[in-house]
Amino acid sequence: MNTETRTTPLGVVPDQGVPDATDAAVHAVDLVKTYHPKGRGKAQPEGVRALDGLSISVEPGSVFGLLGPNGAGKSTTVKILTTLAAADSGSATVAGYDVAREPDKVRRAIGVVAQRSGADPVATGRDNLLLQGRLYGMRGPQLTRRVDELLARFDLADAAGRQVKTYSGGMLRRLDVAIGLVHRPQVLFLDEPTTGLDPEARTAMWEEIERLAGAEGLTILLTTHYLEEADKLAARLAIVDRGRVVVQGTPDELKGELRGDALAVELAGPAADELRVIGALGSVEGVRDITLAGRRVAARADDGAAAVPAVLAALDRIDLGVAAVTVSRPSLDDVYLRYAGRSFSSAESTPEGAHR
Amino acid sequence: MSTAVVSDTWYMTQRQFMAFLRQPAYLIITLIQPVIWLFLFGALFRRVVEIPGFGSGSYLDYLVPGVIVMSAVSSNMWAGMGTLEEIERGTLNRFLITPVRRSALMNANVVMQAMTTAFQSVIIVLLGWIGGAHYPGGAAGLIVLIVASSVLGTIFGAFSNALGMLVRERESIIGINTFLLLPLTFLSSAFMATTLMPHWMQVVARFNPVNWALEAGRSAMSAHADWWSVLSHGGWLVLLSAAAVWLSMRTFRSYQKSV
Numbered sequence: 001m002n003t004e005t006r007t008t009p010l011g012v013v014p015d016q017g018v019p020d021a022t023d024a025a026v027h028a029v030d031l032v033k034t035y036h037p038k039g040r041g042k043a044q045p046e047g048v049r050a051l052d053g054l055s056i057s058v059e060p061g062s063v064f065g066l067l068g069p070n071g072a073g074k075s076t077t078v079k080i081l082t083t084l085a086a087a088d089s090g091s092a093t094v095a096g097y098d099v100a101r102e103p104d105k106v107r108r109a110i111g112v113v114a115q116r117s118g119a120d121p122v123a124t125g126r127d128n129l130l131l132q133g134r135l136y137g138m139r140g141p142q143l144t145r146r147v148d149e150l151l152a153r154f155d156l157a158d159a160a161g162r163q164v165k166t167y168s169g170g171m172l173r174r175l176d177v178a179i180g181l182v183h184r185p186q187v188l189f190l191d192e193p194t195t196g197l198d199p200e201a202r203t204a205m206w207e208e209i210e211r212l213a214g215a216e217g218l219t220i221l222l223t224t225h226y227l228e229e230a231d232k233l234a235a236r237l238a239i240v241d242r243g244r245v246v247v248q249g250t251p252d253e254l255k256g257e258l259r260g261d262a263l264a265v266e267l268a269g270p271a272a273d274e275l276r277v278i279g280a281l282g283s284v285e286g287v288r289d290i291t292l293a294g295r296r297v298a299a300r301a302d303d304g305a306a307a308v309p310a311v312l313a314a315l316d317r318i319d320l321g322v323a324a325v326t327v328s329r330p331s332l333d334d335v336y337l338r339y340a341g342r343s344f345s346s347a348e349s350t351p352e353g354a355h356r
Numbered sequence: 357m358s359t360a361v362v363s364d365t366w367y368m369t370q371r372q373f374m375a376f377l378r379q380p381a382y383l384i385i386t387l388i389q390p391v392i393w394l395f396l397f398g399a400l401f402r403r404v405v406e407i408p409g410f411g412s413g414s415y416l417d418y419l420v421p422g423v424i425v426m427s428a429v430s431s432n433m434w435a436g437m438g439t440l441e442e443i444e445r446g447t448l449n450r451f452l453i454t455p456v457r458r459s460a461l462m463n464a465n466v467v468m469q470a471m472t473t474a475f476q477s478v479i480i481v482l483l484g485w486i487g488g489a490h491y492p493g494g495a496a497g498l499i500v501l502i503v504a505s506s507v508l509g510t511i512f513g514a515f516s517n518a519l520g521m522l523v524r525e526r527e528s529i530i531g532i533n534t535f536l537l538l539p540l541t542f543l544s545s546a547f548m549a550t551t552l553m554p555h556w557m558q559v560v561a562r563f564n565p566v567n568w569a570l571e572a573g574r575s576a577m578s579a580h581a582d583w584w585s586v587l588s589h590g591g592w593l594v595l596l597s598a599a600a601v602w603l604s605m606r607t608f609r610s611y612q613k614s615v
Binding site for chain 1: 360363364367371374375378379444445446447449450451452453454455456613615
């Protein structure tokens with residue numbers, strides 16, 4: 001394994017394009033937050049460290065993705081940036097206002113779609129929107145016009161007079177987004193907007209987010225634990241693990257950093273001599289980062305498809321049969337594996353300090 | 357600033373009120389339960405008035421304030437369940453992210469509890485009247501009774517909300533409520549004149565807020581109203597409700613810190 005690149009994981013972050021504190025839509029520096037779960041004080045007397053020095057900066061008018069497994073600290077970050085929770089240390093500004101010192105100004109500038117729908121299930125869709133607008137001081141025809149506009153835009157006009165508890169999952173999520181937009185916020189927070197949606201509703205939500213991103217200079221901060229969602233929607237993204245940003249950049253920059261395709265070879269039988277396999281593959285031009293685990297060989301190649309015949313020939317030369325070969329373009333999963341030091345799915349199944 | 361508190365409180369109360377109206381099952385149960393108590397207890401204990409020293413004309417006359425106060429306690433002590441649901445559903449957090457005045461969120465609970473309790477009390481007064489109950493104290497007496505039961509309702513509503521935010525589990529609220537409702541009601545003059553109680557019960561009843569509401573109501577409703585008793589018992593009720601609301605505000609603040 002190439003250890004050289006792992007020692008400087010932040011070397012990827014290009015400094016151009018990262019706005020400074022004054023003109024960033026969201027700017028967070030060194031956020032730290034520790035939770036002290038009730039009743040479990042003995043098991044973890046020092047509490048659960050949800051955020052461990054997280055810093056991000058979001059350019060106005062762009063979609064920024066916070067990507068990480070459950071329990072990585074994404075939701076805690078959103079809670080702090082939306083004034084719901086206070087950080088133990090560190091500072092953050094949203095739309096130019098300090099979240100700790102000017103929470104009321106921050107609240108007026110942001111819209112939030114939380115993980116759990118906050119819509120009132122007994123009220124109608126229209127009533128939910130009207131109430132939300134009133135809490136921001138909107139009144140009269142200006143408010144009703146805005147509500148009608150949102151109902152039409154999110155395809156909820158027909159269901160507007162129905163109680164929200166009768167809505168489908170996709171409709172409810174669209175209503176949540178509409179609720180977040182009533183007062184025309186500058187920054188919209190979407191906390192795992194597609195979790196729990198069926199594939200069709202997820203695709204529809206993605207299209208909706210793409211439409212939003214183009215309009216009215218709205219800045220969107222999106223958290224997700226779906227790699228493809230971050231890849232598809234975010235202009236820039238930060239990968240979060242164990243309460244800190246392990247790497248950030250555009251999806252292409254992050255994938256490009258891995259240089260080349262992933263090559264996976266499944267041997268017909270276990271290799272007796274590991275070094276011989278690595279030696280044989282290492283002699284193939286353009287193949288590097290070779291690792292062997294049991295019958296599985298993983299490597300990187302500048303051009304995966306072109307390398308396959310040479311790899312097969314090299315393995316044949318040392319009398320090793322091959323059961324399967326796959327070539328894949330680098331994915332964010334690979335990026336995650338490299339910078340978080342573990343695969344995304346393994347981090348998902350053993351969330352560190354998971355607490356919603 | 358303060359107008360924002362008033363309008364926010366109004367909108368939040370309106371929301372709760374609409375939810376109340378939109379749940380017909382809940383609405384009907386709130387209205388039917390007191391009817392059952394009124395006519396069940398009325399029939400069961402009809403001859404209690406014949407005990408020497410009870411000192412009341414008809415048992416129904418005596419029972420109406422008892423059922424009003426018991427209903428005020430039993431419907432408000434579940435308020436914490438609603439708050440818990442709003443926390444779990446994320447509705448409370450959604451409101452906390454808006455610029456809504458924090459005090460408006462809790463004010464709306466208090467206003468809503470007082471309003472629904474007053475509404476429920478009026479219905480019971482009317483049902484009693486249809487059943488043949490007499491109210492010798494007239495309108496003034498009934499108003500005192502309704503106000504006292506509403507204040508009692510806010511006391512139990514506020515304590516229930518505080519409990520809900522503090523323990524965050526339904527089981528605790530259910531346990532405490534079922535444990536408290538009957539002792540609190542029977543250790544008061546709701547169904548039986550205190551003069552006929554064993555001495556120790558009389559002592560306990562003196563410290564029972566349910567009994568304060570009944571004493572205030574009954575004193576104002578008798579043909580010769582005892583306004584001193586109304587004022588003193590009413591005063592204690594108001595003091596306790598202030599303490600309960602303060603406690604619920606405190607636990608609300610600690611909830612906000614724990615998010």
